[in-house]
Every structure is written in C-alpha cells, then in structure tokens.
Amino acid sequence: MTHRIRMADVARQAGVSLMTVSRVVNNKDDVSADTRQLVQTTIKQLGYRPSDIARGLVTKRTGAIGLVVPDVSNPYFSEVVRGAEHVAYAENYSVLLCNTEENTQRELAVLQSLEEKCVDGIVLCSSRLAEDDLEEAISRHPAAVLVNRRLEFADERGGVGVVTLDDIAGGQIATQHLLNRGHRAIGLLAGPPASHSGQGRTEGYHRTMTAAGISPFSRWIKHCAPTVEGGRTGARELLGGNPELTALFCFNDLVAIGALQACGDLGQAIPDDVAIVGFDDIPLAALVTPALTTCRTSRYELGTRAMELLLERIGGCTEMCKEIVLSTELIVRDSAP
C-alpha cells in the first residue's frame, strides 16, 4: 500500500476537477451523463474510496452511532446489538460498540470516547449511571436513545428517546402464574440493585403479591449478580434461609439457571419442591433440564426499535416520539408448569 487514493487522484486521472468527482461520489444531479460515466470508471479503476473522516470534518456527520451495552456476551445484549446493527446497516450507519463490562467508570469513559469520535448519536443500554451523570453525558451528544432506562429530566432538545420493556407487567405475569399454581411463599432473586429492569420486575412482584393479600417478607427478596453464578449463590442463600419457599421468581434466565443448579446442590426437586420462573427466554431457557418457564422479551426488537428511534431523531423527525414500551409474554415450560 503506497498511499490512499484521494479524490484529487481520481480528478487528475479523469481530467476533471475535484468538484466534479465530489459531485459524482455524492450523486448530485448536475453532472453530465458522459462526465459521470468517465468519473465512475476512473473511480473503479483506481479503487478509490471516499474518506468518511475527511467528509465528516466538513459535514459534521460521521455516519457512526455509539452503542453502549453492559456485556456483549450476555445473550440478552448480544440480541439487542444484533437488532441495532441490522437497522443501522440498512440506513448506512456504522456501529461503534462499547462494552462497559458492567462498570460505571467505564461507562462514563466510553461515553466520553464516543464524544471524541464525534458519533451522530448513541444508544445506551441499561445504563447504571446516576441520573446526574447520565443527564450530563447524554446532553453532550447530538442525539440519544436509552434502552431499559428512563430519565426524568427534560432537556431543551425535546428529551432523549426511550425504549423499555414493560418490566412491571412482566413481573406481574410471572408472579401471577406462580400464585395461580397455588404458590404463596414466592422468593425473588431481584438482580442488581441498580438495575431498572430489576426494579420494575420487583415492583410487578410486589404489586401482584400484595393484590393477592400476601406481604412478602423482605428476607424472601435477594439481590444478585445477573449471571448463572449470581443466581446459584443467591438461590442457595434464599432457599437455605427460607425453607418455606416453594417458588422462585428470577431476575433473568441466567439467574434462573443458577437457581436450578442451587436446587440440585440442595437436593430440591424442580418443580415439585421449588418452582422457578425466569425472564427473557434466552435460547438456553428451552434447553436446560428442566426447561424454564419464563417471560419472553424480544431483545432483538429492543435493538431495532431503539436504533430506528435514534435515526428518526437524527433525521430531525419533528413529531418527537419519546418512548416505546415493549410487552412481554409468559412461556410456560417444565420449571413451573
């Protein structure tokens, strides 16, 4: 590779001005058919590719979107990423993927790095940032959509977009299912305390229990890491300390699978001794033994809708859609028939 072919190289070779090449590249219509043909041929022949970065410097558009997730390898977020990428690609945008590794400091850092990269907008998933920091970070970006996190402040640009799951309803459906099967002592593995999804699902659990005339003891509720290991540890403590529990509602399927393992460790049969309900319906959910009863959420759609919303806002959509709430669906399998 000697040096990158520039527009000027194409212009010289084709014997036209730089501007003519620029017009052809950008599909402007004030170029004669012959000239256009000539330039296109030359471009192909030289293998010229316009530099988005030089272009970005003048247009103030980079065609890049920042996508921030806590953990790409979490099947939940990898689906969100896939959906978001799909829409971005279709609209000729690129995705700068940032993994915060569930770390608030890193989240702040990548948000800043995304600023320096001059992205046209960001999709921020399950932010764990404090309201202030989040507001600050967002206001520094030209456009932003939050996934699974709401924000109260109204900024002068018409607010950020928001795409969420109806976690409260999901928590209600799951809890109600267990109540319907006769369970009364239902434990909750609530996920990370800072998780808004966790808070919503917990709220749904509380409402439904209360509506059924049950006041869950606080010792029935345990926070845990959103992982198999977190679920295993959490369930072990929860079941160990509360023998009266006959069912567990879990923050997500990974936690539920951990709970499955904990029951194995403790010699509890599922669903006869303990019934378990998860959340998300990740592919794994149907494959473990026993197969998980769970609330299905369309993570892919979370990603597509978020990216669509963001691109609309970047495009300057006037009727500013602010919020999209996706519903969940209970999938009944063997862990809580």
Next chain:
Amino acid sequence: MTHRIRMADVARQAGVSLMTVSRVVNNKDDVSADTRQLVQTTIKQLGYRPSDIARGLVTKRTGAIGLVVPDVSNPYFSEVVRGAEHVAYAENYSVLLCNTEENTQRELAVLQSLEEKCVDGIVLCSSRLAEDDLEEAISRHPAAVLVNRRLEFADERGGVGVVTLDDIAGGQIATQHLLNRGHRAIGLLAGPPASHSGQGRTEGYHRTMTAAGISPFSRWIKHCAPTVEGGRTGARELLGGNPELTALFCFNDLVAIGALQACGDLGQAIPDDVAIVGFDDIPLAALVTPALTTCRTSRYELGTRAMELLLERIGGCTEMCKEIVLSTELIVRDSAP
C-alpha cells in the same frame, strides 16, 4: 447544544496559542507546569473534547478497529467480540462492529464501509469469502487479522495475522480420551462439510483412530448441521445404522446435546451404552444432563489474542508474528467419564 467547543475556544479563553493547547491535550512534555495547569483547567471548565476525526485527518490514525463477525448473537462470536473489545479498550482503540448475518455480500460491503471509515485495522472472524475476494479486501486495509480462517497468499506487507484453534489437536484429544476408556467403534458427527473447524476436528479423529490401528468405516462418519436439531437427527441415523458404535465424537456441544436427545429417543443410556464428547464447552455443556465431556475452547481468548496481534502489527512490530494457534483442553464430565 450551541456548537462544539474547539481547541481554538480553549486557546482564546486561556490566553495561549492553539499549539499549546494541542500539546497539553497530547501530553507533550515541552509545556511549563503552570501553562499546562491553566490549560487543563480551561479544558475542564469549557468541557472541551478533542475531535478524533479532525485529528485523524492529519495523523492518519483514527483509533478505530473494524471487527467483523458472522453473527454477534451467536454465543461463540459474542465471546470473541467481548475479548476483542476488552483489549481494544485497554489500548484506547474503539471497535466498529459489523455483523455480516452470515451473508457474503454483506461481508464484502462492510469491509468496504470499514475502508471508508478509515479504520486502523480489521479483525475478520470466520470469513466465508472466496480466497480472491478475501485477499483483495484485506490488502486494502492497513492491517488485518483473521480468526478461524487461514489464507495462503503472502502479501508484501508481511502477510495478515491469523488466530485459530488447534482443531486437529482437539479432535485428537477427544478421540484419544474415548480410546483410553476402551471404546473402539467411535462414530463422528462432523458438522458442516464446509466448516474449516469441522475439517480439522475430523482430521484429528482420523489420525488418532489410525494411530490406534483402527480404520474407521466411512459409515461411522456423518456430516450434520451445527445445531441441536442437526445433532439429534445425525445421531439417530448414525446409531440406528451402526449398532456397534459405543461412542460419539461431536462437532460441537450443540450437536452433542442433540446426540444426547437422540440417545434418549433410542433408549440408549449415557455413558453406559453410548459415550458422548462435544466441542467448545459452551455454558450449556455443564448444565445439561448428563453434563457433557467436551473440548474447551477459549472464544474470549480468540478475541483478545486477535486484537493483541492486530495492535502489535499496527504498532509496527518488527518480528511479525504471523499465526497464533490456541490449544483446547479436555473437560471430562458425565457424558464420557
């Protein structure tokens, strides 16, 4: 947001020249402590962020790496992505993630888009491109590392980097384990015929069987889709047609899980009637019943090593490491104790 704060704004506010600000931003050491302090304060106060894109135009470095995968939501690749992102972040690079959706046209397209984005290099996973197209695409990038795909051509820049799994050794270890347990009639569910990994694992199987003085009948070997369903169907046919088989070596864990199911269908006990060995050690492998004996492959490490190799090459590492082969490790569980 009125307009982005520029370096000139900081310079004016601090009463210094643009260059001084530039020096502070880039941590050059020829700035007096006082001036540096002043500039840093002003930067903070104004909330200035340098534009990587303006910087990139002059330095010819964008600090972005293209990462191309067939499917982000495949747990295999999402681990690779996580590893690659981790290393990139640590070295202050950003990752432009491109999902080809297992589509060759798209793979070509994203590779081109990455050129226009002027990335400093690319990590290309499991490329399905024809050798010619691949060579062409790669030679147009300043640096490239291939994951799970080898390339024969040597280009003038010292060749592309390559990171692969030692599939042959993996196949040998797995097969040898079964031989050691006394199995002689060992069947192979070989995965898709076009899979490079599958070919390597098959090769390992053959070598080990032959070394043990066994010539496996071709009817013991069956290709199959790399999925649970593919494994179930394949195993049913293999075991149905060859009652002498006492063990199955499977292309990957999903196939192995399918084989588990097939044994259930056929009333064969595992591991007593049929022993089963998988490949990859996906999280599920430890969770199914019986738990899978499998060859563990570190997908995360595939990602970290690939990114490390790429960054070394971008950094102009002279002793051009060309190829990294990651080994696998047999994890013995209940399906083949």
Next chain:
DNA sequence: CTGTTAGCGCTTTCAT
C-alpha cells in the same frame, strides 16, 4: 518553552 505557517481530504459557496 511557545507561537506561526501549512496542510490533511473533503464539501461548501460562489463564479463561470
């Protein structure tokens, strides 16, 4: 130690 002068590769604006 600090500032000045040139661009980087492109698009915008204004001529022709």
Next chain:
DNA sequence: ATGAAAGCGCTAACAG
C-alpha cells in the same frame, strides 16, 4: 454543467 477558493478542527514542522 464545471471549476476555484475557502475552510472544517486539528497536528507537523519549523521558528523564535
């Protein structure tokens, strides 16, 4: 329909 000039925000190469 085409071209010339100016400048996007920054850094490299010199000056002082």
